[in-house]
Amino acid sequence: MTAVAENAHDTSQIPAPEGSVTITVKILRFNPELDTEPHWESYDVPALPTDRVLNLLFNIKNYVDGTLAFRRSCAHGICGSDAMQINGINRLACKVLVKDLLAKDGKRTTVTVAPIKGLPTMKDLYVDMEPFFEAYRAVKPYLIAYGNEPTRERIQSQADRERFDDTTKCILCAACTSSCPVYWADGSYFGPAAIVNAHRFIFDSRDEGSEERLDILNDAEGVWRCRTTFNCTDACPRGIQVTKAIQEVKRALLFKRV
Amino acid sequence: MSTSTAETAGASDRAGAARRSGTFYRGDPGMWSWVLHRITGVLTFFFLFVHVLDTALVRVSPNAYDEVIETYKTPFVNLLEVALVGAVLYHALNGIRVILVDFWAKGTQYQKVMLWSLIGVWVIVMVPGTYFMLERTVSELFGGGN
Numbered sequence: 464m465t466a467v468a469e470n471a472h473d474t475s476q477i478p479a480p481e482g483s484v485t486i487t488v489k490i491l492r493f494n495p496e497l498d499t500e501p502h503w504e505s506y507d508v509p510a511l512p513t514d515r516v517l518n519l520l521f522n523i524k525n526y527v528d529g530t531l532a533f534r535r536s537c538a539h540g541i542c543g544s545d546a547m548q549i550n551g552i553n554r555l556a557c558k559v560l561v562k563d564l565l566a567k568d569g570k571r572t573t574v575t576v577a578p579i580k581g582l583p584t585m586k587d588l589y590v591d592m593e594p595f596f597e598a599y600r601a602v603k604p605y606l607i608a609y610g611n612e613p614t615r616e617r618i619q620s621q622a623d624r625e626r627f628d629d630t631t632k633c634i635l636c637a638a639c640t641s642s643c644p645v646y647w648a649d650g651s652y653f654g655p656a657a658i659v660n661a662h663r664f665i666f667d668s669r670d671e672g673s674e675e676r677l678d679i680l681n682d683a684e685g686v687w688r689c690r691t692t693f694n695c696t697d698a699c700p701r702g703i704q705v706t707k708a709i710q711e712v713k714r715a716l717l718f719k720r721v
Numbered sequence: 722m723s724t725s726t727a728e729t730a731g732a733s734d735r736a737g738a739a740r741r742s743g744t745f746y747r748g749d750p751g752m753w754s755w756v757l758h759r760i761t762g763v764l765t766f767f768f769l770f771v772h773v774l775d776t777a778l779v780r781v782s783p784n785a786y787d788e789v790i791e792t793y794k795t796p797f798v799n800l801l802e803v804a805l806v807g808a809v810l811y812h813a814l815n816g817i818r819v820i821l822v823d824f825w826a827k828g829t830q831y832q833k834v835m836l837w838s839l840i841g842v843w844v845i846v847m848v849p850g851t852y853f854m855l856e857r858t859v860s861e862l863f864g865g866g867n
Contacts, residue, residue: 693751
């Protein structure tokens with residue numbers, strides 16, 4: 464490929480509504496059919512303070528370069544498809560507003576967007592989630608119950624439901640797992656998301672598989688690899704206290720108390 | 722083209738894909754406290770290694786021990802001593818924080834408060850500590866010989 468100046472992209476086709484400011488979006492791009500290494504490309508795009516980062520990506524894709532690859536489904540912070548590293552931290556592109564990224568004193572704003580770390584980059588901002596889901600499946604994230612099925616619903620008190628309420632919120636976006644320094648260094652670690660989803664059933668009073676899951680997480684690549692760096696708690700778009708959940712699983716293992 | 726490569730490789734190891742690293746992650750203060758904990762831990766270990774060796778010299782000969790200790794009485798080693806106290810103090814305080822995060826049910830909730838307070842304690846101890854540790858060296862170097 465010829466060396467093109469970083470700002471060579473023609474972004475004049477992007478509609479610039481009233482009140483928009485021009486900001487620079489730097490994207491770590493990678494095309495497996497052309498590139499051997501990912502490289503940064505800059506796009507000067509008009510943005511409204513109320514725009515989300517996802518809007519900027521769509522404007523670049525629709526008006527400048529249709530080959531820009533990224534994942535999104537609902538675009539409303541529910542499905543968890545568009546986790547990416549925005550200005551150095553993992554966020555959902557559909558939940559980050561431009562107004563929160565604008566530089567102070569009217570200086571030119573630069574927003575950097577890169578794919579999440581620790582998972583194989585397939586193209587641009589799009590990563591292979593399979594290792595992530597592999598770890599998720601390994602902790603048996605479903606109700607395990609033995610004995611006869613009850614004739615009516617499995618009754619649970621409000622207090623018992625409250626016990627694992629926080630970890631039911633997970634949307635499997637991988638923002639936490641790909642923010643973990645331990646996971647970057649060694650992809651065989653289960654990662655925060657898998658532990659959160661194990662926590663959701665370990666502390667469920669209706670579930671009888673706690674022992675199995677605790678055994679799995681007692682593994683060398685399990686819960687003990689956590690170094691409590693709190694990157695996962697900071698990254699979670701649903702506000703789950705991820706490190707707290709991991710610590711509760713550790714203590715359940717230490718003191719045999721669920 | 723892409724299908725043939727997908728067939729020959731496993732699901733998590735496809736063509737052109739690499740587990741990306743290298744971009745700077747602006748993590749939680751908790752991540753930086755962990756990085757510093759490791760660095761201060763390794764530095765302290767190196768000190769202990771040297772310390773065991775120089776103390777063991779006394780078994781070789783007391784004179785050799787005295788000679789080595791004499792080389793420590795320099796302004797540069799004095800600075801290293803201040804750094805050692807700083808590293809050990811940080812490592813100890815953050816160690817208490819990590820223990821509380823591990824064993825206190827509310828530890829994760831107050832991890833940032835604990836981090837800022839341990840940095841506060843560190844500064845409060847290190848400012849007078851540095852003064853008293855360097856006082857003699859500084860007065861001998863610049864004090865004009867009282």
